[in-house]
Amino acid sequence: MAQILVENLDPIILEKLETLAKQHGRSLQEELKQILQQAAEKATHYHTGGDMERTREAVARAQVRYTGKIFSDSTELIREDRER
Known part of the structure; x- marks a missing residue:
């Protein structure tokens, strides 16, 4: 087995x-x-994309949760916050 020296x-x-x-x-x-x-x-999990099946399931749940919902345009709020 390999050995590592940390100086x-x-x-x-x-x-x-x-x-x-x-x-x-x-x-x-x-x-x-x-x-x-x-x-x-x-690091390996992150760089290989992780568990794609779990990711797909999470995206599908989010799509169902937010389907038909209307969200306000936050552009003005962001501009106001930047000007502070």
Whole structure:
């Protein structure tokens, strides 16, 4: 398995990571592995489009919810807000 060396890590960050590890009942190395795994999965999920079926279902629900509704033109409100 690969090893990673992180140099010049801010001592405050290290302290926060150690605190997180203690809170989760893990060693610092286990905590870092978990953080890296979650970040990699989240990035992969984001860049691959995520769960398209769930996205399609959410869009369909929104379309049903807002079908036939009339919304006011917010242009004037936005202009007023910008002028503040």
